[in-house]
Amino acid sequence: MKVLLTGGRGMVGRAIQDHPRAAAHRIVAPTSAELDLTDRAAVMTFVGETAPDIIIHSAGRVGGIQANMANPAAFLTENMDMGFNVVMAAREAGVPRLLNLGSSCMYPHDARNPLREDILGKGELEPTNEGYGLAKVAVARLCAFVSHERDDLAYKTLIPCNLYGLNDKFDPKVSHLVPAIIRKLHEAKESRAETVEIWGDGTARREFMFSGDLADGIWAAVERFDALPERMNIGLGYDYSINEYYAEAARVIGWDGAFVHDLTRPTGMKQKLLDVSAQKAFGWQARTSLTDGIAQTYAHFQHLVERGTA
Template identity: 90%
Template sequence: MKVLLTGGRGMVGRAIQDHPGAAAHRIVAPTSTELDLTDRTAVMKFVSEAAPDIVIHAAGRVGGIQANMANPAAFLAENMDMGFNVVLAARETGVPSLLNLGSSCMYPHDAPNPLHEESLGKGELEPTNEGYGLAKVAVARLCAFISRERDDLAYKTLIPCNLYGLNDKFDPAISHLVPAIIRKVHEAKESSAETVEIWGDGTARREFMFSGDLADGVWAAVEGFDALPARMNIGLGYDYSINEYYAETARVIGWEGAFVHDLSRPTGMKQKLLDVSAQKDFGWEARTSLAEGIAQTYAHFQDLLERGAA
């Protein structure tokens, strides 16, 4: 098939293109300089000319808790603009299939764990990433509305858990939890620091999947698109505490210092674990262990440091 992939330069987009499943298809993955996804006219023209068999929408403005709290308006507006432009252009040009990548931030902050797809839209979102979550909810609903209105179009949403992996962002101001931990622990080892600070008490639990596993799930969804539910969680089905992520990273890197907790900092949701029963019924599961994923990501980070790119 001819696949239009948005966000091809991001962590998820690169993982999708690097996966062996990509070799079976012709992939068109414009960079942000080649196509501004916030420009509706430009997106419409590009999609019309590309005429893909399927769109994989993986683009978005992403960041960790600090970035989301500092710029909620930008996270809402940019992600909604990009998503709406891509989905509406696909509809107007008659692209038959679209796979939209959502986020576990779409779930209400008080939804029962594990988070089931039926909980979507049934409560207020977590305040620390509300802008991002609202945008993802809106784009997923747009996909559902279009599929309901048009029998010839199937626009579906995968809802990944938190992610980390190769080509992640390691800048502390914008990075997610795992790459931020990798950088902090690496720098502690390099400077022979005795302690590393953890925000909050570290008991909050998170489900982080290696980006290569998500890419595997995306291609499984493309190949089995007809059997894919309209919206489906994709994740591990189990989680770890923040303290455990720090401890495992320290073990992989070889730092033997102590952790201290800054209780004045926000902890966020106490747990955000996906219900993966629909994913299991679909016939897919992640394979990369936490230790293996951190080791691969740390090796990538070291390579970036050597090239002066981190």
Template identity: 60%
Template sequence: MRGKILLTGGSGMVGRNIRAHERAGEWDILAPSSRELDLTDRAAVSTYMEAERPDLVIHAAGRVGGIHANMAHPVAFLADNAAMGQNVILEAHRVGVRQLINLASTCMYPRDAPNPLREDMILTAPLEPTNEGYALAKIMATRLCEYIRREDEGALFKTLIPCNLYGFYDKFDPKHSHLVPAIIHKLHVAKQTGAETVEIWGDGTARREFMFAGDLADAVLRAARDMQALPDLMNVGLGHDHSINHYYGAAAEVVGWRGRFTHDLTRPVGMQQKLCAIDRQEAWGWQPQTSLPEGLKRTYRHYLEVTQQ
């Protein structure tokens, strides 16, 4: 008999990649949309958990966005994400769910933490101001899982901290997109319009670690197979990073744009580096399989498909 997974955020990028993974068929996956289940409504979440009683919860839902969105709407990023995390985690535990994977974010790490970022650095120094609200909500959910484990050893409530992601089902609208999809969109438009220059925020030397979202789905579904072996708190990443300039250059090769880049030094760029330590991940015995060139090629093909529909 197959187990039942409740996947929150099943319509988002991470959720859709999990549902599309080849091992998703090993489970009966419930993935209610926000219209079907409002995760900020504690009573609604309680009723749903009571009715379905899943074997495993994967909490991938959240209000997400880039620097611009986080700076423009800090109240919503804090309040909505905190409510979702609290409702899902506490109600799952209340109805007797024994396994939960909480998906967090590297935004939880201090702004000036030395790289690579290790799991024990959380809450050791001030956060990056541009996404502090989102980070605080994710820290709360992570600590909640840890506290439940402390009080109830048999409750396998564990947290994965993915590095930055890109890939299928991403948001390509500049108002809502993260770095890599934003780059792909900008370069495609530049190619179509014959633009000779494309602007990069800052000097482009800030470094980021971007993993193909399909690889995160692989890690999550591997964890679902054996929650006992999964560390209570673990980064999921590549273990290496690239400069923003490198991402622009690599994407330009894939898109086929041959212009030159300019830099707007007045724009915010966030943390100078966000590189995950992957010691725990390596000890767990997993590593991502998709290279940056291959991931960008697959993502650009996906972008063309969804924008030309």
């Protein structure tokens, strides 16, 4: 198939292209310099001229708690503009299939865990990433609206849990939990620091999947698209506490200091665990353990440090 991939330079986009199944397809992955996804006219023209068999929309402005809290308007408008432009361009061009990547941030902050697909849109979002979550909900709904209006178009949404992996962002200003932990503990090891600070009490629980596993799930969805539900969670189905992520990363990295908790800092939702019943019925599961995933990600980070690009 001819596959149009947005966000090809990001962590997920690179994992999709690096996956062995990618070789069976022709992938068109324009950079942001080649195609500004916030420019509706440009996206319309590009999609029409490319005429893909399927679009994988993985582009977006992403970041951790600090970045989301500092720039909620940008996280809302940029992600909504990109998603709306891609979906509407696909509809205009008659692209038969579109796979939209959502986020577990789409779920209400007080919803009962594990989070089921049928509770989307039925509660307030987590305030620390509300802008991002709103945009993801809106784009997923647009995909559903288009599919319901046009029998010849099937636009579906995968909802991944939190992610980490190769080509992640390790800048503490924008990074998510796992890459932030890796950097903090690496620097603590290098400086021989005796303590490392954890925001909050560390008991909040999170589900983080290795990006290579998500890429495997995406290719399974692409190749068995007709069997895919309209919206489906994709994750591990189990989680760890923040303290456990720190402890495992410390073991992998080889730092043996002590952790201290800053109870004045926000911890976000107490738990965010996806219900993966539909994923199991679809016939897919993640395979990378937390230890192996952190080890691969840390090796990648060390390579960046050696190159001076971390």
